[in-house]
Amino acid sequence: MPRTKADLTTNLAGLELRNPVLVASGTFGAGREGSNFIHLNDIGGVIVKSMTLTAWRGKPTPRVCETPSGMLNAIGIQNKGVDHFITEDLPWLVKKNATVVASIAGNTVEEFVKVADKLRTASGVAAVEINISCPNLEDRNNMFAHSPEATAAVIGGVKKAIPRIPVFAKLSPNVTSLSEIASAAAEAGADGLSLINTLMGMSIDVESRRPKLAGTYGGLSGPAIRPVAVQAIHEVHAAFPHVPIIGQGGVMSALDAIELMLAGASAVAVGTANFVDPTASVKIVAGIAEYMARHGIASTAEIVGAVKLEG
Amino acid sequence: MLMASGEILTHKKYGEAYHSLTIVSPEIGEQARPGQFVSIRLREDSAQILRRPFSVYRMHKQGGWASTIEIVFDIRGAGTRYLSQLRAHSTIDIVGPNGRGFVMPKRRAHCLLVGGGIGAAPLFFLADELRNEGHRVDFIMGARNSGLLLNPIDVRRLASVYRMTTEDGSQGDRGRVTDVLAETMERCGTEVVYACGPHPMLATVSEICTERETPVQVAVEELMACGYGACMSCVVPVRRPVKRGEDPEDAVVYARACTDGPVFNGASVVWHGSGTDAVATDQKELTPANVAVRDTGLDEPEDEHAPPGN
Numbered sequence: 351m352p353r354t355k356a357d358l359t360t361n362l363a364g365l366e367l368r369n370p371v372l373v374a375s376g377t378f379g380a381g382r383e384g385s386n387f388i389h390l391n392d393i394g395g396v397i398v399k400s401m402t403l404t405a406w407r408g409k410p411t412p413r414v415c416e417t418p419s420g421m422l423n424a425i426g427i428q429n430k431g432v433d434h435f436i437t438e439d440l441p442w443l444v445k446k447n448a449t450v451v452a453s454i455a456g457n458t459v460e461e462f463v464k465v466a467d468k469l470r471t472a473s474g475v476a477a478v479e480i481n482i483s484c485p486n487l488e489d490r491n492n493m494f495a496h497s498p499e500a501t502a503a504v505i506g507g508v509k510k511a512i513p514r515i516p517v518f519a520k521l522s523p524n525v526t527s528l529s530e531i532a533s534a535a536a537e538a539g540a541d542g543l544s545l546i547n548t549l550m551g552m553s554i555d556v557e558s559r560r561p562k563l564a565g566t567y568g569g570l571s572g573p574a575i576r577p578v579a580v581q582a583i584h585e586v587h588a589a590f591p592h593v594p595i596i597g598q599g600g601v602m603s604a605l606d607a608i609e610l611m612l613a614g615a616s617a618v619a620v621g622t623a624n625f626v627d628p629t630a631s632v633k634i635v636a637g638i639a640e641y642m643a644r645h646g647i648a649s650t651a652e653i654v655g656a657v658k659l660e661g
Numbered sequence: 662m663l664m665a666s667g668e669i670l671t672h673k674k675y676g677e678a679y680h681s682l683t684i685v686s687p688e689i690g691e692q693a694r695p696g697q698f699v700s701i702r703l704r705e706d707s708a709q710i711l712r713r714p715f716s717v718y719r720m721h722k723q724g725g726w727a728s729t730i731e732i733v734f735d736i737r738g739a740g741t742r743y744l745s746q747l748r749a750h751s752t753i754d755i756v757g758p759n760g761r762g763f764v765m766p767k768r769r770a771h772c773l774l775v776g777g778g779i780g781a782a783p784l785f786f787l788a789d790e791l792r793n794e795g796h797r798v799d800f801i802m803g804a805r806n807s808g809l810l811l812n813p814i815d816v817r818r819l820a821s822v823y824r825m826t827t828e829d830g831s832q833g834d835r836g837r838v839t840d841v842l843a844e845t846m847e848r849c850g851t852e853v854v855y856a857c858g859p860h861p862m863l864a865t866v867s868e869i870c871t872e873r874e875t876p877v878q879v880a881v882e883e884l885m886a887c888g889y890g891a892c893m894s895c896v897v898p899v900r901r902p903v904k905r906g907e908d909p910e911d912a913v914v915y916a917r918a919c920t921d922g923p924v925f926n927g928a929s930v931v932w933h934g935s936g937t938d939a940v941a942t943d944q945k946e947l948t949p950a951n952v953a954v955r956d957t958g959l960d961e962p963e964d965e966h967a968p969p970g971n
């Protein structure tokens with residue numbers, strides 16, 4: 351294996367990362383759970399489970415089912431609330447020298463803004479990821495992420511509350527025009543984008559005729575959605591080349607991570623792969639370094655968006 | 662909890678239905694406690710990406726081999742079918758030991774183990790350990806028919822008093838384990854019950870024990886994605902003690918089977934409605950103080966037999 355030391359440091363609109371590999375929200379808890387298997391400072395950062403203004407209980411079970419090369423989940427953002435995160439999880443993450451990205455969620459613009467406001471003074475939050483794949487109580491439960499106006503309202507409000515912390519809008523692929531939503535998010539002040547959240551899906555037990563998830567619909571993740579992520583990243587990066595993207599969706603290996611980066615992601619987040627192999631993220635860091643050495647690449651920026659479309 | 666590769670030492674069958682794999686994995690074997698489980702990855706190139714959880718059925722320390730763990734399973738789907746085809750010397754990728762196991766009595770006690778079908782698996786490891794610590798072990802084992810009773814020979818060997826039940830009457834009493842539970846507890850002077858099996862069985866066992874004020878620890882099986890506490894997919898509605906002036910509804914919290922369990926205090930699990938009506942409102946607000954099962958102080962058993970995690 352070539353031993354050239356590649357430079358893996360990555361900067362996304364002010365979010366400084368040791369390397370371009372994070373763990374995705376909801377797939378590594380608040381870092382504690384996964385730290386049985388890896389050192390959190392060996393990866394670029396930890397995007398913690400989405401947090402809300404007050405604790406959310408989540409949905410009934412079954413909350414997950416396996417699907418071909420993937421899985422569906424309908425967890426319902428069970429979390430203990432932003433205050434618990436600030437007093438219990440964040441200090442622990444800081445002690446572990448982890449780079450922390452706080453994922454926030456809510457059902458109204460006001461809830462998002464209040465959560466962000468509480469994070470403003472918390473020390474150790476490197477960036478905020480805004481999970482707008484949540485039902486909007488003020489718009490007949492339509493997802494914020496499905497409407498450019500609702501997206502802009504949330505991002506604008508959050509950015510105003512935390513002007514000094516980089517914010518990433520996490521977009522849903524279940525829209526007619528992703529570029530339109532991406533544009534609304536960027537104009538409203540998003541420093542970067544996270545692409546993609548899970549795809550909507552449903553599975554039915556044909557014997558009982560019951561949906562396999564208690565929540566009926568769920569979010570599809572895992573390698574099954576990787577091509578969707580690659581396309582979404584490519585489309586948005588082509589339209590907004592200066593908006594940094596945290597790519598996510600089906601990254602299982604270093605080569606998968608490289609694929610998302612070639613499409614236009616500046617960094618990647620590893621999600622479902624953590625369930626399969628809790629050390630996946632650190633293996634991906636090593637594999638990216640190995641790929642860069644093999645191709646004589648000095649810095650990760652050289653890969654970002656470097657897919658060759660012609661010639 | 663760690664990830665390791667394990668070599669399969671033996672593959673054997675128990676009765677007509679159950680397969681067993683004995684796996685050499687010293688690191689995991691040495692740490693495993695009764696009631697804990699391991700998560701096994703299927704083929705690396707498989708479209709079935711998630712690990713499959715299995716209780717530790719037996720742990721063997723003796724002999725020239727480093728610690729081995731044994732799992733038993735029946736074939737339910739593609740994953741267990743694949744595992745049933747593995748032979749000696751294959752290696753598998755395991756994460757474990759996971760979860761919080763059974764709490765052992767602090768003084769000598771009469772323990773009754775109640776198992777249904779393949780669900781009885783973790784009770785064998787438990788029986789071995791209880792006996793090592795000098796406790797009395799009695800056993801009720803049930804299944805649909807005699808072929809589905811898990812290792813009845815060892816049940817007879819391990820138990821002071823044992824009862825077998827089959828739904829078709831092909832062995833032991835016709836009926837279910839819960840039909841003979843109260844009278845067996847009476848006869849054996851049972852001080853603590855340990856149960857593992859299908860959900861409705863655990864519900865009834867817990868009810869009977871609660872009525873008789875006998876501590877009951879149950880090991881549950883829930884669908885799991887990560888198996889190590891990261892994803893919140895495996896939750897069980899659990900009632901923690903109601904604080905003064907509090908709405909009892911607010912004292913129901915979702916605990917993770919994989920890390921807060923899989924062993925719970927049977928008296929605290931909200932059995933009926935399997936969580937749907939017990940914790941009805943999606944995303945209902947909870948105060949930060951009442952969501953954390955681990956923060957309720959019940960980590961410290963209140964009496965000698967109080968189980969963990971709720």
Ligand SMILES: Cc1cc2nc3c(=O)[nH]c(=O)nc-3n(C[C@H](O)[C@H](O)[C@H](O)COP(=O)(O)OP(=O)(O)OC[C@H]3O[C@@H](n4cnc5c(N)ncnc54)[C@H](O)[C@@H]3O)c2cc1C
Pocket residue numbers: 416698713714715716717732733734735736737738739740741742779782783881882883884885923
């Ligand atoms: C803590 C724990 C301990 C377990 N211990 C044992 C054991 O000792 N022996 C044993 O035979 N089985 C055990 N199980 C169940 C075992 O994990 C499943 O039978 C197995 O995952 C099925 O995989 P499959 O690919 O063959 O079936 P799939 O095709 O995935 O599913 C077939 C059927 O099995 C059910 N199933 C799938 N996963 C689980 C699960 N995690 N829990 C319960 N049911 C499931 C599905 O709902 C479906 O009905 C345990 C489960 C848990 C959570």
Ligand SMILES: Cc1cc2nc3c(=O)[nH]c(=O)nc-3n(C[C@H](O)[C@H](O)[C@H](O)COP(=O)(O)O)c2cc1C
Pocket residue numbers: 374375376377399400423425427453481520546547548570571572573575598599600601619620621622623886892894
């Ligand atoms: C069980 C589970 C829980 C998730 N929870 C969240 C969440 O709370 N907030 C969020 O923004 N995304 C959540 N996600 C989405 C992931 O962060 C990720 O964007 C998505 O799964 C795609 O990546 P993957 O294919 O690598 O898993 C969750 C995904 C899974 C599988």
Ligand code: FES
Pocket residue numbers: 884885886887888889890891892893894895896917918919920
């Ligand atoms: S299976 Fe992921 S939290 Fe229990």
